[in-house]
Amino acid sequence: MLPVPETLTQSDQDRTLVLNMGPQHPSTHGVLRLILEIDGETIVRLKPEIGYLHTGIEKTCEAKFYQQVVPMTDRIDYLCPLTNNLTYCLAVEKLLGLEIPPKAQWMRVLMNEITRINSHLVWLGTHAMDLGAMTVFLYCFREREDVLRFFEMVSGQRMMTSYFRIGGLALEPPLGFFEKVRMFADRFPGHVDEYEGLLTGNPIFLMRTKGVAKLSAEDAIALGACGPTLRGSGVDIDLRRDAPYTGYENFKFKVPVGTDGDVFARYVCRVQELRESIGIVQQALAGMPEGPVKADAPKVVLPDREKMKTQMEALIYHFKIITEGFTVPAGEVYQAVESPRGEMGYYVVSDGTAKPYRVHMRGPSYANLQALAKMCEGHLIADVIAAVGSIDVVLGDIDR
Amino acid sequence: MPPVPPITDIEHLKSHPALARMLDANQVAIKAVKFDRDELTIWIDRSFIREACALLRDNHDCPFNYLSDLTCVDWYPSEPRFEVVYHLLSIPKKERVRLKVRLDGSSPAVESVTSVWPSANHYEREVYDLFGVRFTGHPNLKRIMMPDDWEGHPLRKDYPVEGYR
DSSP states (O other): OOOOOHHHHTSOTTTOEEEEEOSSOGGGSSSOEEEEEEETTEEEEEEEEOOTTOOOHHHHHTTSOGGGGHHHHHTTSTTOHHHHHHHHHHHHHHHHTOOOOHHHHHHHHHHHHHHHHHHHHHHHHHHHHHTTOHHHHHHHHHHHHHHHHHHHHHHSOSSOOOOEETTEESSOOOTTHHHHHHHHHHHHHHHHHHHHHHHTTOHHHHHHHTTSSOOOHHHHHHTTOOTHHHHHTTOOOOHHHHSOOTTGGGOOOOOOOOSSOSHHHHHHHHHHHHHHHHHHHHHHHHTOOOSOSBOSOTTTSOOOHHHHHHOHHHHHHHHHHHHHOOOOOSEEEEEEEEETTEEEEEEEEEOSSSSOSEEEEEOHHHHHHTTHHHHHTTSBHHHHHHHHHHHTOOHHHHHO | OOOOOOBOOHHHHTTSHHHHHHHHHOSTTEEEEEEETTEEEEEEOGGGHHHHHHHHHTOSSSOOOEEEEEEEEEOTTSSSOEEEEEEEEETTTTEEEEEEEEEOSSSOEEEOOTTTOTTHHHHHHHHHHHHOOEEETOTTOOOSSSOTTOOSOTTSTTSOTTOOO
16 A cells, blocks of 8 residues: 655644545445545545556557457446447547447437436445435345346346447347336336435435535536536536537437535436436437448448358458458547546547557546545545545546 | 548638637747647647646637646657647537647656646646656646556556566
């Protein structure tokens, strides 16, 4: 373990105490280490120490073909794998200038919103449990199980999906998939009422969240907060609406914005987002177009198995994509997507070869973490737990 | 579909709010521009980057008030070797612009923008850690991902993917 930084140990030792929290601590949602300088029970300073989960994904990406990077992106933000897949695929598709068929785009929106529900359910369950509400956790994970089954139906995996590929989707969704999602979408708003019934009016929950870990709009922008953390502070931005991608311009939804900038405002934003997401899922189910799920680009998209067995050309393309990848015209793209945690950005640089020259992931948790110190200073230790939960950190996304 | 060739002529692009503001302030510091795949890139002289960021942040018509991302690209073995990349977003106008600074490989250093955006703190530490680019005026320029006693900068192109053994 790293030594405690000198700047903290040299501080006014008569009054303050340096306390280590994490990296193994249940409420830090992974391996986040916080060094707290406390005066009694009040936080004087807070310093996050990260890097315990650093795996060098950005470096590994440079050694892989473009299509081989997709499974790596799942592992960055493991609570919303499909959003990561989507951002990377959109960036490479923009570099290639690929047109994606409508059904693939609508499926991407549908799966992306189901992913948002999955991520928000994990957040709600763990955040409520940190604050002492055990029941919500069990309820949330009950519904999350349904969502993970949808992932398993389309991709064969519960978490590391890799379902979006460059040029479309990996597979057609299986028979009966839409029917199951429709049944889930019909009953889900009732479940959200259940969670809200347990929390929104709960006096203990209100005492733990209202007026806690406040962040003003100016501070939130200056410190780079994004997503519900930024919207909870009253900044009206949602990339799905403001810079639509993959067909989000065809959907109608509201962007919930808070005013108080406290833990409760962020909670309200996310719970409202759950309701909006299920609305988008229903719109996507109602208007799902027919047609192919892969772009017509034989040099980039793998051919269907059936074609491979009957057509010489398809077999050659398959062999070439697998063995030598496909080249991407030189250039650079920054693609930003509204992930459940905020602005997820992929900066992909191509030098014209079959391997990306540079892939940089702008993780929303990494940005939100910087706002944590501002939120916590002057508050109690117990409020740090509420604040960490409210920015919804995912350490895979921070350390990459 | 072949990609449209990028526009690199300043005259064609000067209506973009970010470029217009920069041309107003310091025309000499703009090294090059590129408009490619709907994204504008401005190469800026390294001595001017902090002022450029402050100007764009306080721009009246279209304030680029949010630092989306700050990263670096290593063009080893060509020189200038490093390109520090700033992605700015205007929350009120929903515009984006990319600023770039080219740095030599021998002793790469550039002025920190933490005084403009406090959020640059962690991003600059990450670039310092993984690329070895120093940011002058940074309040706490230390490694952030790798252990403090790590040798080398892993995202440099001359650093092997599997690490030194």
